[in-house]
Each structure stands twice: as C-alpha cells, then as structure tokens.
Amino acid sequence: MTETPDLAELERRAAREQRPVYGADAHIVCDNLVRIYKTDGIEVVALQGLDLLVGAGEMVAIVGASGSGKSTLLNILSGLDVPTAGVARVAGADLLTMKSRQRLQFRRERVGFVWQQTSRNLLPYLSAEQNVELPMRFGGRSRRARAARAAELLDMLGVGDCARRRPGELSGGQQQRIAIAVAVACEPQVVLADEPTGELDTATAAEVFDALRRVNAELGTTTVVVTHDAQVSEQVDRTVGIRDGRTSSEIRRRDDTDGTRVSEEYAVLDRAGRVQLPRDFTEALDMRDRVRLELENDHVGVWPDRRREPGRRRGPEPGSGPGEAEGEDGDG
Numbered sequence: 001m002t003e004t005p006d007l008a009e010l011e012r013r014a015a016r017e018q019r020p021v022y023g024a025d026a027h028i029v030c031d032n033l034v035r036i037y038k039t040d041g042i043e044v045v046a047l048q049g050l051d052l053l054v055g056a057g058e059m060v061a062i063v064g065a066s067g068s069g070k071s072t073l074l075n076i077l078s079g080l081d082v083p084t085a086g087v088a089r090v091a092g093a094d095l096l097t098m099k100s101r102q103r104l105q106f107r108r109e110r111v112g113f114v115w116q117q118t119s120r121n122l123l124p125y126l127s128a129e130q131n132v133e134l135p136m137r138f139g140g141r142s143r144r145a146r147a148a149r150a151a152e153l154l155d156m157l158g159v160g161d162c163a164r165r166r167p168g169e170l171s172g173g174q175q176q177r178i179a180i181a182v183a184v185a186c187e188p189q190v191v192l193a194d195e196p197t198g199e200l201d202t203a204t205a206a207e208v209f210d211a212l213r214r215v216n217a218e219l220g221t222t223t224v225v226v227t228h229d230a231q232v233s234e235q236v237d238r239t240v241g242i243r244d245g246r247t248s249s250e251i252r253r254r255d256d257t258d259g260t261r262v263s264e265e266y267a268v269l270d271r272a273g274r275v276q277l278p279r280d281f282t283e284a285l286d287m288r289d290r291v292r293l294e295l296e297n298d299h300v301g302v303w304p305d306r307r308r309e310p311g312r313r314r315g316p317e318p319g320s321g322p323g324e325a326e327g328e329d330g331d332g
C-alpha cells in the first residue's frame with residue numbers, strides 16, 4: 001500500500017521540482033501575453049498568449065502578416081498600452097502593475113522608440129541637434145553635456161553634418177537616423193522600433209537598419225524592430241515570426257567557421273508543449289485538423305492524418321529514420 005505523503009514531504013518534493021522562473025535572465029519577458037480590444041461590444045483578440053524572451057544586448061526582428069499583432073506587442077513593450085493578461089517585463093519593469101507615474105518614468109528613462117512616421121519622431125520646428133537634446137532636458141544634464149552627447153550621437157549615426165538642419169530639410173533616411181539618435185539620447189536600456197524603414201526605399205532602409213545595428217553593437221542596447229522588410233530582417237541574428245497574436249517561428253542566423261552565413265528555422269515550443277507548424281509546411285503536406293506523432297530517440301515525427309481522406313498525399317512511414325520530422329515532404 002502506498003503511503004500518503006505528509007506536508008513536509010510535499011514541500012520537499014515541490015522544492016526539488018522547482019524550476020527557474022520563466023525568463024529570469026531575459027531583458028524582455030512576455031509570458032502568455034494577452035491583449036483584447038473591445039470596440040462597440042466587439043472583442044478583438046490581438047495577442048493570444050504570446051511568449052517572447054529577449055536577452056540583454058540582443059537585437060531581434062519581429063515579422064508577421066498585417067494584423068498579426070506586431071504593433072500591439074510593441075505598444076505594450078513601450079508602455080503605451082496595457083495588456084489584458086499575462087506577464088510583460090522590460091528592463092526589470094512590470095508593465096501590468098505599473099502606476100502611471102512609474103510608466104512615465106519608464107518611458108523617459110528605460111526605453112527609446114523609433115516610429116515609422118518621421119513626423120512622429122521629430123519636432124519639425126527644431127534642428128536635428130535640438131531634437132536630440134530635447135529628451136535630455138528631463139534628465140538634468142548640463143547644456144554643454146547635452147550638446148556634446150547630441151554631437152557624438154549624430155556623428156556616430158553618420159548625420160553629423162545635418163546637425164543644424166530641420167527635419168523638412170532632410171531626406172527620409174537622414175530623419176530616421178536622427179530619430180535613432182533621439183531614441184538613445186537618454187541612454188535607454190531598450191530601443192523599440194516599429195517599421196522604422198517602412199517609408200524608405202531599399203537602399204535607404206538598409207542604411208537606417210545599419211544605424212540601428214551600430215547602436216545595438218556600440219551602445220549595447222537591447223533592440224526590438226518590427227519590420228515587413230525581409231531583406232532588413234535578414235541582417236539580424238534572430239527573427240521572430242508572429243502569427244495570430246502568438247510567436248510562431250524563429251530564424252536564427254550565425255556565421256559558420258568558414259565564414260558562410262547559416263540560417264536555421266525553429267518553431268516556438270511553449271510551456272504547455274504547443275508548437276505552431278509553419279503554414280507552408282502544413283500546406284505542403286496537406287496537414288489539417290489532426291496530425292500523427294511519433295517520439296523517436298532524438299526527434300518527434302509529425303505526419304498528416306492518412307485516415308482522414310484515403311488516397312490523399314501521404315507523409316513518410318514512421319521509423320524511416322532521421323529527416324522524417326516536421327517539414328520533410330513525404331511524397332518520395
């Protein structure tokens with residue numbers, strides 16, 4: 001007969017099983033993040049249990065179809081919007097429980113933003129250097145220190161020669177590089193950019209993205225960039241895909257020992273064990289409603305449900321060795 005464990009035994013077991021807190025080391029933590037908009041009695045679930053971890057100093061691109069929830073996510077991370085449920089922590093600040101004063105302080109000190117519309121980033125009646133100096137006025141720096149930092153940042157971003165010009169006298173790309181200088185003027189720990197290259201041609205977009213990468217590398221700011229631009233997102237080591245308000249896939253890139261760029265696609269596995277297969281994978285194998293799974297030594301095989309409709313495309317037979325895992329076309 002098995003003995004019922006007493007309270008002390010249960011506590012010992014709980015202590016043994018205690019796992020580290022999700023995202024304990026991460027600089028940005030979204031855990032089961034939910035945002036529901038309610039307008040005229042209609043509910044739109046913009047984020048439905050999104051998980052995301054970004055390490056300190058990391059640069060991540062967020063991609064996804066229109067309406068997938070990218071801007072909603074960025075608005076929450078920037079403290080502009082409050083999530084309906086879940087956990088959102090940025091640079092140690094809890095974005096769900098924060099009071100309005102703390103929120104203001106968070107927005108002034110810990111995060112910098114770059115928006116798509118240049119008019120949202122810069123004041124049109126101030127010169128480039130005055131725009132960069134403006135946020136530093138709240139930080140109590142001397143006038144000389146503000147001017148020195150503005151000059152240093154504009155030089156670093158390749159727009160030192162534009163210091164005296166107003167936004168209307170500058171190209172879109174120059175304006176966005178100045179916007180990046182404004183975003184990092186108060187030495188925030190995190191930079192958030194929502195389609196910063198959306199209004200620019202390809203060559204100028206690459207220059208602006210390069211400026212963001214320079215800031216990330218030289219100042220060490222954790223950087224999250226929402227972008228539609230695949231060419232732009234390829235320049236970062238990690239691209240996170242959002243689908244229907246959830247993180248669905250990740251592409252990680254690294255330089256191999258021989259210098260070639262290697263890129264690998266991952267699916268996000270959440271703590272409930274859910275994996276969202278990429279749409280092109282499910283469509284390629286006509287996977288719908290239900291898939292068959294098999295646990296192997298070092299991977300899990302996923303097959304379309306053959307019994308669903310006899311005669312349709314089939315996946316590979318179980319046990320046909322490594323390579324049978326998700327995404328392999330089983331028609332061979």
Ligand SMILES: Nc1ncnc2c1ncn2[C@@H]1O[C@H](COP(=O)(O)OP(=O)(O)OP(=O)(O)O)[C@@H](O)[C@H]1O
Pocket residue numbers: 037038039044045046064065066067068069070071072073
């Ligand atoms: N203020 C709002 N009120 C109601 N619904 C909203 C609001 N903002 C966004 N939504 C809805 O939430 C969903 C996610 O929108 P969001 O703007 O985050 O998507 P997105 O991925 O940034 O899209 P895009 O690439 O077109 O900017 C959409 O269905 C959108 O219509």
